[in-house]
Amino acid sequence: MNTTRLLCCLGYILLAPFIGGLLDGIDRKLSARMQGRTGPSILQPFYDIIKLFHKQIFLVNHSQFFLVGSYLVFVIFSGALMFAGYDLLMSFFALTTAAMFLVLASCSTHSPFSAMASQRELLQMMSYEPMVLLACVGFYLATGSFQVSDIIQSNLSPIVFLPGFFIGFVYILTIKMRKSPFDISTAHHAHQEMVRGVTTEMVGSLYAITQIAEWYENVMLLGIVALFFINGNPISWPLAILGVLFVYFLETLIDNTTARLKWSKVLSSAWLVTLLFGGLNLLVLDLMIKYR
Amino acid sequence: MAKFLPFTGTVLHNLFHKPVTTSYPFVPKEYPERTRGHVEVDMETCLLCGLCSKSCPPRAIHVDRDTHTWSIHRFDCVQCGYCVQKCPKHCLSIVPGYPEPGAEKKLDIYHKPEAIEMKMGQVTVDLSKCVYCTLCAKKCPNEAITVDRAAKTWEIDHHKCLRCSLCVNNCPRHALEIREEEGGFKHPQADLNQCVFCTLCAKKCPASALTVDRATKTWKLNEKECVGCGACAEHCPKGCITMRPAST
Amino acid sequence: MAKQTVVPFGPQHPVLPEPIHLDLVLEDETVVEAVPSIGYVHRGLEKLVEKKDFNEMVYVAERICGICSFMHGMGYCEAVEHIMHVDVPARAKYLRTLWCEMSRLHSHLLWLGLLADAFGFESLFMQSWRMREKILDMFEASTGGRVIFSVNRIGGVLKDIPPEMLRDFLKRFDDMGADLRRLTRTFLDDYSVNERLRDVGFLTKEQALSLGAVGPMLRASGVCYDVRKTGYAAYGDLEVEPVVSTIGDSYARCQVRIGELFQSLDLIRQVGEKMPTGPIAVPVKGNPEGEFFMRCEQPRGEAVYYVRANGTKNLDRMRVRTPTFANIPAMLQTLKGSQLADVPLLILTIDPCISCTER
Structure with a gap:
C-alpha cells in the first residue's frame, strides 16, 4: 500500500508539469481553432517555458523568489497529498496556502497593477473557497471518508450523490483556471486593465515557475474532477478521464463564448451557484443519510 | 431579452471547419494585380531627370546624373505611387510584392546601362522656326523654359534644364534640338x-x-x-x- | 473617504492600441478623476505643407491615420478642390463615397473587435476582424493598398472600379449582411456582453453637446447630427439618415455603430445602383489661392480640414481637427466615477485614434 502511495505521489510530481503543459497546449490549439485561427503547436507552452528560463531576471523585491518558490512547493505538496491518497481536506488547505503565497509575491512588488490584482485575487479566493470546502464535505457525506484512498474505493461514483456539487465545482473551476468570464485577477491574454494581474511584475524564470505551478494546480484540480467519477470498479477510470477531458473542453468553450465579468458579479454569482447547487445538494444528501 | 452564450454556435462552427488563417510566409500570399508593393524602374528609358526624386513625399528616391544612377531607399518608400504619376517617360511602375524585411536600411542602386549613354548636350532653339507657341514651356517638367509670345523671346535656364527632351519631342515646328557637346567645354x-x-x-x-x-x-x-x-x-x-x- | 491612489494608464498598456497616457486617480477601484496627456506620436504633419506642394500633401494627409486614411485624403482634396473651383466628375464623387463607406465598415468592424477585446471576449474579437479582412481584400483589389489607398488626387480619383469588379463587390457586400447580423447579435444580446456594456459610462445629451462630442459618441446620446447630411462627395444624391440612440451609455454607442454598419451596406447598395459613367478625374491647372473649411463624417465623427493657400504651390496652412480630439473631454466625463474594470471599455467607446489626434 505504501509503495503505491509513493509511486502515485512521485508520478504526480514528475508527470504533472508535462500533462499540465500539454493540456495548456491543447487549450491554446482548441481556442485558436474556435477563433478560426490555425494556432500554435501543441508543444508551444513548453517552448515558452524554455525561453522564459533564458531571460534576464529583474527582481523588484528579493523576497519574491522565496514567495513564488513557496507557491510552487505548496501546490506540489497539496497535489502530492491528494494523489498519494491522503486527506482531501488537508490537501485543499495546502492549496489555499499556496494561493496565499502567490498573493504575497504579487503584493511585495509595490506595482499598482499587481497590488490591485492581488486584492482581486483575494476576492476570487473568497468566491471559490466556500464551494471548495463544500465539495470536501460532499465527498465525506457521499463516501464517509476524507481520505482519497477510501473515496476511490467506494461502491458508487460520488457524482451520483453529488451532481449539484459537481456543477458548483465546475463553475468555480472556471475561476481557478482563470478562464474568461472570471479571469479578473489575471487573464491568459493580457488585454485587460490589470495588464497581467498578479504576475505583472514577475519576469523570466520567476514567471516560468508560476506557470509551472499553475500546471501542477490544474492537474490537481482536474484530479478532483476525476474523483467525482472514480469508484471501486476499474472501468470507472477511463470514464473519469473522459469526464475530465469533457470538463476541460467545456472550460475552453466557456472561455471563448463569454465576456469578462466584473469582480462583484463574480463574487455574487459564485456564491449563488454554491448556495443553489451545493447547498441544495447538501440538504438532500443530509436528508438521505438521516432517513436511510 | 439577453441571450445566454449566443456565440457558441459560431465558435463550434469554427472549431469544425478549416481555419481561415494561413501559415504566411511559408504559404505565400497571392496579391491582386493592383497591389502597390514596390517601385520598379526601367533604366533603359529612364532619363535621370530627377522628377521622381523631387516629387517623392518621403524623399526615398535619389537620382545622380553624374554617376548615372537611380537609387531608392526601399524602407523609406511609402508606396504612394506619386513618382509613377510624375515620371515623364513612364519608366516607373508600382507592382505587387512587398520589399523583403531586413535588419538594416539599405539603398537599392540601379545603373543606367553603358550602351545608352546620356546625352549631356544643351537644348538649343532655332529661332527662325520658332513660333513662340509656348508648348515647350508647358511641357517642361522643371519650368526651365520661359517663352514670351508678345516680346518674342525664348529663354532657357540651363541649370534648371533636366535634358529630358520632352520639349524637343513636343515642339510642333521641330525648332528645338539637343546639341551634343564636343569635348564638353x-x-x-x-x-x-x-x-x-x-x-x-x-x-x-x-x-x-x-x-x-x-x-x-x-x-x-x-x-x-x-x-x-x-x-x-x-x-x-x-x-x-x-x-x-x-x-x- | 478611501485612500486615493494614482494608477498610470498608458502610454504603454496592453489595452491601448495607441499611446495615450491617463493618470487615473482611484478610490479602491472607483475612478475619481482621469488626467490625460497626449503627444506621444506627434509627427508634425501639418507643418509639412511648407515643404511639400499641395499635390504631394494628398499623400501626407492620408497618412494622418491608418484607419480613416481615405477620408483624410478625401477631406483634404475636397477642401483644395473647393478653393480651386474644380468640378470633380460625378463618377469620381461616387467612387469616393463607395470607398468612404467601405472605410466606415472596416473601421467599425475594427472597433467592434477592439471592444470585444476590451471586455475579454477574444473569439468575438477575432470574428470581427475576420469580417474586416474581407473588406480589406476588396480595398486591395480596387485601390492597391490595404489601409493606405493613395487613390485620391486633387481633381478626382486615380483608379476606376471596372463594372465587373463593382458587381462582384456588391455581391460580396450582400453576403456580408447575413454574417454581420449573426456577429452583431452577440454584441447586442449576449448576457455577459450586456452585463459589461449596459449602464456603463453615461453621457447625457446636454453633456455631449457642451463637451463638443462628435460622431457616434454624440449620436448615442440622442443628438441627431451627421455631417454626411451636408452632402459632400455624392452623399447629396443618396439617402442618409443618422443612426441615433437616446440611451447614452456604452451599449448605445455599440448599438449606434452597429446600426451604421448596416447603414453603410445600404449606402453602398445605393452607390452601386446610381453609379454614373464618365471620367474619373479632371486636370487641375495653377495653384490654389484662398481658404476653406471642409467638414466630413469619419467613422469616429466629424473631422474638419482648414486649408489656406496663397497662390504658390505650397499651402500657407493646413489644419485638421480630428474627431478623437473632440471626443476626449467627453471620454474624461464618462470615466469619472466609473469602475477600473470599465476604463478600457470607456476609452474604447470613443473609438480613439491617437495618431489622428496628434498628427
Whole structure:
C-alpha cells in the first residue's frame, strides 16, 4: 500500500508539469481553432517555458523568489497529498496556502497593477473557497471518508450523490483556471486593465515557475474532477478521464463564448451557484443519510 | 431579452471547419494585380531627370546624373505611387510584392546601362522656326523654359534644364534640338558653403584663371582665361568644385 | 473617504492600441478623476505643407491615420478642390463615397473587435476582424493598398472600379449582411456582453453637446447630427439618415455603430445602383489661392480640414481637427466615477485614434 502511495505521489510530481503543459497546449490549439485561427503547436507552452528560463531576471523585491518558490512547493505538496491518497481536506488547505503565497509575491512588488490584482485575487479566493470546502464535505457525506484512498474505493461514483456539487465545482473551476468570464485577477491574454494581474511584475524564470505551478494546480484540480467519477470498479477510470477531458473542453468553450465579468458579479454569482447547487445538494444528501 | 452564450454556435462552427488563417510566409500570399508593393524602374528609358526624386513625399528616391544612377531607399518608400504619376517617360511602375524585411536600411542602386549613354548636350532653339507657341514651356517638367509670345523671346535656364527632351519631342515646328557637346567645354563652379578658401585650386590652375582670397572669402573665376581642364576640381580637398557646362 | 491612489494608464498598456497616457486617480477601484496627456506620436504633419506642394500633401494627409486614411485624403482634396473651383466628375464623387463607406465598415468592424477585446471576449474579437479582412481584400483589389489607398488626387480619383469588379463587390457586400447580423447579435444580446456594456459610462445629451462630442459618441446620446447630411462627395444624391440612440451609455454607442454598419451596406447598395459613367478625374491647372473649411463624417465623427493657400504651390496652412480630439473631454466625463474594470471599455467607446489626434 505504501509503495503505491509513493509511486502515485512521485508520478504526480514528475508527470504533472508535462500533462499540465500539454493540456495548456491543447487549450491554446482548441481556442485558436474556435477563433478560426490555425494556432500554435501543441508543444508551444513548453517552448515558452524554455525561453522564459533564458531571460534576464529583474527582481523588484528579493523576497519574491522565496514567495513564488513557496507557491510552487505548496501546490506540489497539496497535489502530492491528494494523489498519494491522503486527506482531501488537508490537501485543499495546502492549496489555499499556496494561493496565499502567490498573493504575497504579487503584493511585495509595490506595482499598482499587481497590488490591485492581488486584492482581486483575494476576492476570487473568497468566491471559490466556500464551494471548495463544500465539495470536501460532499465527498465525506457521499463516501464517509476524507481520505482519497477510501473515496476511490467506494461502491458508487460520488457524482451520483453529488451532481449539484459537481456543477458548483465546475463553475468555480472556471475561476481557478482563470478562464474568461472570471479571469479578473489575471487573464491568459493580457488585454485587460490589470495588464497581467498578479504576475505583472514577475519576469523570466520567476514567471516560468508560476506557470509551472499553475500546471501542477490544474492537474490537481482536474484530479478532483476525476474523483467525482472514480469508484471501486476499474472501468470507472477511463470514464473519469473522459469526464475530465469533457470538463476541460467545456472550460475552453466557456472561455471563448463569454465576456469578462466584473469582480462583484463574480463574487455574487459564485456564491449563488454554491448556495443553489451545493447547498441544495447538501440538504438532500443530509436528508438521505438521516432517513436511510 | 439577453441571450445566454449566443456565440457558441459560431465558435463550434469554427472549431469544425478549416481555419481561415494561413501559415504566411511559408504559404505565400497571392496579391491582386493592383497591389502597390514596390517601385520598379526601367533604366533603359529612364532619363535621370530627377522628377521622381523631387516629387517623392518621403524623399526615398535619389537620382545622380553624374554617376548615372537611380537609387531608392526601399524602407523609406511609402508606396504612394506619386513618382509613377510624375515620371515623364513612364519608366516607373508600382507592382505587387512587398520589399523583403531586413535588419538594416539599405539603398537599392540601379545603373543606367553603358550602351545608352546620356546625352549631356544643351537644348538649343532655332529661332527662325520658332513660333513662340509656348508648348515647350508647358511641357517642361522643371519650368526651365520661359517663352514670351508678345516680346518674342525664348529663354532657357540651363541649370534648371533636366535634358529630358520632352520639349524637343513636343515642339510642333521641330525648332528645338539637343546639341551634343564636343569635348564638353566646362567651367568650374565652387560651392561656397563648403569652400574653405585654401587657394589650392588657384595654385593648381595652369591658366591662372582663379583668384581666391582667404581674408575676404572670395572665389573668383576669370572665364576668359579658363581652359576648362578641371585641374582645380581634381585637387580641391573639399570636393566642392564641380565642372558645369558654360552658361552661354 | 478611501485612500486615493494614482494608477498610470498608458502610454504603454496592453489595452491601448495607441499611446495615450491617463493618470487615473482611484478610490479602491472607483475612478475619481482621469488626467490625460497626449503627444506621444506627434509627427508634425501639418507643418509639412511648407515643404511639400499641395499635390504631394494628398499623400501626407492620408497618412494622418491608418484607419480613416481615405477620408483624410478625401477631406483634404475636397477642401483644395473647393478653393480651386474644380468640378470633380460625378463618377469620381461616387467612387469616393463607395470607398468612404467601405472605410466606415472596416473601421467599425475594427472597433467592434477592439471592444470585444476590451471586455475579454477574444473569439468575438477575432470574428470581427475576420469580417474586416474581407473588406480589406476588396480595398486591395480596387485601390492597391490595404489601409493606405493613395487613390485620391486633387481633381478626382486615380483608379476606376471596372463594372465587373463593382458587381462582384456588391455581391460580396450582400453576403456580408447575413454574417454581420449573426456577429452583431452577440454584441447586442449576449448576457455577459450586456452585463459589461449596459449602464456603463453615461453621457447625457446636454453633456455631449457642451463637451463638443462628435460622431457616434454624440449620436448615442440622442443628438441627431451627421455631417454626411451636408452632402459632400455624392452623399447629396443618396439617402442618409443618422443612426441615433437616446440611451447614452456604452451599449448605445455599440448599438449606434452597429446600426451604421448596416447603414453603410445600404449606402453602398445605393452607390452601386446610381453609379454614373464618365471620367474619373479632371486636370487641375495653377495653384490654389484662398481658404476653406471642409467638414466630413469619419467613422469616429466629424473631422474638419482648414486649408489656406496663397497662390504658390505650397499651402500657407493646413489644419485638421480630428474627431478623437473632440471626443476626449467627453471620454474624461464618462470615466469619472466609473469602475477600473470599465476604463478600457470607456476609452474604447470613443473609438480613439491617437495618431489622428496628434498628427
